[in-house]
Structures are given as structure tokens and as C-alpha cells.
Amino acid sequence: MTDSSPNTLRNRTFAELAVGDRARIERVLTTRDIQLFAAVSGDVNPQHLDPDFAAHGPFQGVIAHGMWGASLISAVLGTQLPGPGTLYLSQSLSFLAPVRVGDRVAVEVRVTELEPERRRVRLACACTLPDGTVAIEGEACVQAPDQSIECARGALPEIRIQDAAQDGLRTLLGHARGRDPIRVAVAHPCDEISLRAALDARREGLIDPILVAPRARLEQAAQALGASLDGLDVRDVPHSHAAADLAVALARTGEVEALMKGSLHTDELMGAVVRADGLRTKRRVSHCYLMQTPQYPRPFIITDAAINIAPTLEQKADIIRNAIDLAHAIGVEQPRVAILAAVETVSASMPATLDAAALCKMADRGQIGGGQLDGPLAFDNAVSQAAAHIKGIRSDVAGRADILVAPDLESGNMLAKQLMYLGDAASAGIVLGARVPIILTSRADTYESRIASCALALLLAHHYRSTPL
Template sequence: MDLIENRTVDEIAIGDRAEIQRVLTQPDVALFATVSADVNPQNLDAGDEEGPELQQSIAHGMWAGTLITAVLATRLPGPGTVHLGQALTFHQPVNVGDSITVRVEVAEVDTATALVILDCLCINAEGVTVVSGRAEVQAPRTKIKRHMARMPTSQLKAPGVRFGALVEQARTLDPLLTAVVHPCDTLSLGGALAARDEGMIVPLLVGPRGKIEAAAEQAGLDLRGLEIVDAPHSHAAADVAVALVHEGRAGALMKGKLHTDELLGAVLDKSKGLRTERRLSHVFALDVPGQNRTLFITDAAINISPDLDSLRDIVQNAIDLAIAIGVEVPLVALLSAVETVTGKLPSTLLAAAICKMHDRGQIVGGKVDGPLAFDNAISPAAVAAKGIVSDVAGYADILVTPNLESGNMIAKQLIHLAGASSAGIALGARVPIMLTSRSDTVDARIVSAALAKVFYHWRRERPLGLPG
């Protein structure tokens, strides 16, 4: 391990130099913004767009200024240095990708007080000075030599980056006529109106008029221009919303303040519901920090312990959704506890059967592999360590869980421990269903609406059933 050693004031002479070189990356910009609370969008756009350069020059130049402090603390004088002051001038913009050489040179030394003044320069790869100034430090009097500390790692991302792109994709399509079922609280009603304001849906509010209007008044929401279809209670609202789909007045459903069972009871009614030959299933879409793609988890909300035929439909629904939003070849991992097939674990047998069904054309689109343990599905390092040969392992887009409990736990862990942003819809009925939790945020409802909208338009000219 590298050693770090300081120079005491008695070892420092005028003209002594030290320098480091760094390249400004987008994560550096995000981390600096997080630490400094500087959320000026001009500073966070990494210089990719035209616009005023002065503010960005200062912000990114300040990043270079922190490197000056790093040189003082680790190189000259090094450990034990007390930083007393620093005056900097920012001359040129520093942009993502710029290689910056940071150099300090001793200008004055007072051995009696241990005061050292250093000239500071930050120079880009073209030799242009981007930052200059002076720093004043108190140099150490005691010699220090120690192993360098391990550099901490961080994972930063702007929240909802991929979801933001999905919403932009959905904005290019016509708004989706949506029956919002029992929106009788501020969150579900506000989410529906926010989705409308984002151009995702045209909401048709179905439920007790008095409760809907009371929720709007409590939240300060304006219902002018919106149609309310009066229904006495949540059960009736679900039935009416399904009828509106049959009448051609709605192309999607959005769950409000009612239990999932109430809504799905109306959807799955054998005589009046919205059944198709495809099994109804739920798909979570997750924007997970540290992942370079949207992850889909299914089924974590509807099918408790699916059999082979149900699992086939669950896989097909998820593949269809991934393709609809632009994943050209979705990679599907059938999850279990191990990557080998064994009669002791029924989930491995189901996974193997699903893979063979895909081979035989009973499931279309994407690539499917399983059984795979969770780490083998998403971690290339785990795949390499175990010597697994697979087109899917390590890079799965879709995680198919063997039962509702495991799927729900995986999704909730990613949301609450990994900071994932989430959205979700149910597929397999005649129309997509925005099946959000009653506690979901407004953003989750907007993204769920974007998923439903994109899928609805993608599917309009495609049959829902499995290939014959």
C-alpha cells in the first residue's frame, strides 16, 4: 500500500512544488452538487448545452479548487497541515472530460510561525490556466508517515433519470383516456391530476362525487373541466370503471383509494370484466441507483404462487412491456436460490420449463434463462466467479420471481434500502391498469401512467394473446 509523508516546516523551501492530475467526470459534478447544495441546472448539465458559462465556470472551477486543498493536505506540506485561507480566481470553464493539472508552489516560508504561502494553479490539457490563486497554511512541525487511506466510493445519480426519459417518450403520444377508480384522497386524486398535467392521461373520475370534491378542496385541487362519474362506494366505482372500458370511454384504469382486490374483482369478473386469454400480472419498474438500466420485477402483487401456464403469461407480459418502452431484446432471468435444476426446488423446474417454452416459441421476444440466483441475474462479477455461461446472467432486465412473497420483498428492498424509484402496472387485461399502492408518491403515479400510455399505444396494433 502507498505511503503518505509530509514535509515539516523545516523541510520546506521557497520554490518547492507538488501537483496532481484529475479528470472531471459527471459523477464528480453530481457529488460536488450534493455536498455543496448547488443545484443550479446550469452547473449540473455538464456543459453539454449552450448557455451562460460564467456560473458553470465558477462551480466546476470550485471543484478544481477542492483539488488544491487535496494537494496541500496530502503532498505539500501534507498530513498535519492546517489550512488557514485560500483566494482563487476562475479564468476559464472546466467541463466534464477536462483533464486538470493542479500545482502548488511555495512562495513564502516563516519557520518561526510555520506559516507557508503557496501559489496555486489549475491548468487544463491545452496548458490554459483555468484557476489561479494563493493559499495560506500552517505547516506541521512533526514528521508524519503513514499508509494512505482507502478512497471511499460513492454511487450518485440524478433521481429518476431513466423514468424522466420514459415520461418524455410518453409525451410524444396522445393522452390516454383513463378511468380513475375511487380517487377519494388527496394523494390518489393529486396523482391523477399531476399525470394529466404531464400530458399522460385524460382522467375520468369515478367514485362518490362528494368525497372526490372534498378531497379536491382539502388539497386545493381544481376539478374544473373534469368529468366525475358518480358511484356510491369503491366496489361500485370499480364496476362502473370497467363498464366505461366496455363502452369505449376509457383505455386504461388507474387505482385510487381502494383495495387492489376490489378493483381486480371487477376486472376479472367472468361475465362483465376485462379478461383475455392472458393471465393478469403486475410488473414493477424500478430505477435503481448504480444500475445502467430499468429493472422489471414480476409478479410481486397479484399472482401468489403461479403454476407453469400462469408463469408463462407473467413472463410474456413483462417482455411485452419492456419491448414497448424501447428495450430491443429484453433479457429475462427466472429467479431461484441456485443456478442448477433440482427436484428439491420446484422453482428451478418451473424456470427450466419456461426456458424450453421460449425455445419452442410459446413465449416470444427477448432472451430467457434460468434458474438463476439473484446475484447471478444482475452481477457480472458473480457470473464470472461461478463460471456461468449465459446471454442473460449478469445483465437481466426482467427478474421473474417464483412467488409473490419473494417478488414483493425484492422490490421493497430495492425501494427502501437501495433508494430505487418505482412504478408499476398490471397487464393481461383488455387495458393496462395503473396498480399503484395507496401510499405511492405522485411521481410514482406519473411514471406508472407513462408506462400505461406507452404500452397502450404500442399494443394497439398487436394482439394480446400468445402466438398460435
């Protein structure tokens, strides 16, 4: 009796075949399918892997590799018709339509000709989309087996795709989902990268941008990008300094709830923010990276890696308060704050350890609230429970930190960049401590990073509505 269970493969010999015989499978294309195919084949064409690049390509989005569909044809031939023992001899293919993530592809092969003298079989092959569109068609020539084969279906290994960027983006967008987009003044988006960042975030439903820039330069950037400014709020100004001033003024009057840096220097925008007539609060302005790496089980914050060069004790207290606000905004109710130093013991010869001890005592006295502080902690003790255990450190923060507070900008910046470029970390950046969050995008930022930074701004803006600085 033939075992017809899904775990068994059974072929059809040449003698059992007839013209018109057919076999079919269906498969829904996922992002993981594309990633796995790219990893195995080495085809890392951005049309398949980079949503930002693909959005401006001929198909306006990511599509499957053409040979992914062809591999499904091979799967039908090798497992069903004729099945195990089949020898592939030739294959012609025509690629007629793209296959997109989420498409259910019906893959069918049909016997069209039999050559008994050499057991050759010709089969028409097609990959069809649900609306009847044929994405791939062609003809296969195989040699069918002459003996019946029945065997267990081989078990595939568990394969893990480490995609921190996508996981981080999905998490942030999940928090942001259902919230109204916020009005954002985008200061001087006069190159393709910065204008694209604003338009991408608008398309994702995160921001309603006001573009503050010289109109002529803005229109040139839009033309180079192939984008339209129709329906967008554009505020014409003569130069980048004026763009920074007007963007800050819009925030000061409440017309916008966040700022976004365009193609002007960071100092220009931040200079307008921290002026006496800018967006100062009682807090020190600071920068936070929200990061996620495959090696750590949760997103975490690194601060300050971009603004405060050598912060004082009181400035570090504000840096921590700002980071705790960000943690609350993304749903971490009681963040664990690790104050980093080179060692985990207090030493009079190492000022960072003294500051860490003082900051923890400030938290004990209620001067810093909303989180659980511990320090000094070396980096390994902050992120590895095993390392903390070996050192004999008993702490709810050690090994499980949500916030890593660097002793100075240089160490924080190097730590963040090492994680990004050597640790496959996904990141988003935001400036806090002003009256509104400030999105500092970089030319090197990925699509995911830009979108995640805008999602952070949205979450913070909604947070500030109930708990303003």
C-alpha cells in the same frame, strides 16, 4: 507578465482597489446544484428537493436554497474581487425573489467604501435574474489582501449524484414524449394522494382522466388539496364498488384505454377486472415493477410481486409474456429474461428450478416468444456478469437481465421492496394481462413513481393499439 487564463486566479490588493470597482459572474441553476447544496449543507427542505411538495407550496415549484445564491457572492469575493487572500468579515443579505431551476443568475459585487487603516472594503452585493428582478441583495465587509497573489485555480473533484428516480423518470417521459395522452378511468380518487396523482399525470400530459367517484367526496378531496375540478370529466357514483364497476365498464366499451386505482382497496378494483363480464383476456393478469437502481446499468422489470401468490407453470408463462410485452412497450426489442431460483442448477427437490427449466424449453419450442429466457438463475448470476463468470455460467442473459421473474409473490415482493428501500431504486408499477393496463398507485409512492407508472400505462396503451391481447 500576468497569466490571465481561466485556470489562473489573480487578486487585487487593497492599494489597487477604488470605489466603483465591480466583478460579476453568471450561473444557471440546475437540479444538480440544488442536490449538491442539500448534500453538503444537510438542508433537505422538501421545498427544494420534492417537486410534488413544492408544486403545492407558495412558489408552485422547486426553488434554490437562499444560501446557494449567497455562496455565489462568496465565490466572486474569494476568486475575483478582491480575490485570493480576502478575509470575509461580515455579510448582510435580503432574499427578495425565488431562483428556479433554469434561471440564469447574474452575481455582482461593487466596491462602495474603503477603510485604509484596516484594509477593510465594503461591497454592495446582488443576485439578479434575467428580467431584472433582484433575487438577493446585501452588503459584504471584507479585509483585502496587501500582497499580490497569483495561483492556479484548484481542480474540483468529480462528484456523482445518484438519482435513479430522476433518471428513470426522464427515460420514461422521453419514450412517452410526442404521444397523445390516453383516456384513463380513475376509480374512486377520494383522498388527497390519489386525486393528486391523477392531476399530476394530467398536468404532465400523460392522461386525460375520467374521475369515477361520489361527487361530494371527490369535491372534499379537491378542496383539501386546493385543486379545482373545473374542466374535468366526473362520473358520479354512490360508493367505491360502483366506482370500480363503472371504471371497468368504461374500459370494456373502449371509452378509456387504462384504469387507475384511487383510494379503494386493490381487491375491489381487481375483482371487477377479473369477473367474467370484466376485462379478462386469454392471459393471466400479473403485476410488473419497472425499476432502476444506481448499481445496475439499465432499467429492469421484476414480476410478479403483487398479484399471483404461488403461480403455476402455465401462470408463470403468462407472467413472462406480460413482462415481455412491457419491455417491448418501453423500447427493449429482445428482452433478456432471468427466471430466478435460489440456485442455478436444476434440482428435483426445488420446484422453482424445475419450472425455470420447463419455461426455457417452452421458449425453445416457440410457446413463449419475444424474449430470450434463461434459468434457473440465482439473483447474483442474473445481475452480475462477474458472479456468472465465477460460476462458469455461459449465457447471454446472465449478468445482463432485463426481466427478473420471481418464483412466487413473497420473494418477488421482498426483492422489490429491498431494492427500493435499501438500494435507492426508483420504481413504477403496472398490471398487465387485462384488456387495458391498470395503474396501481400506493400511498407510499413518490411523485416520480406515480408519474412513471402513468407513463408506462400510456406506452402500453399505444402498444396495445397495434398488438392487442
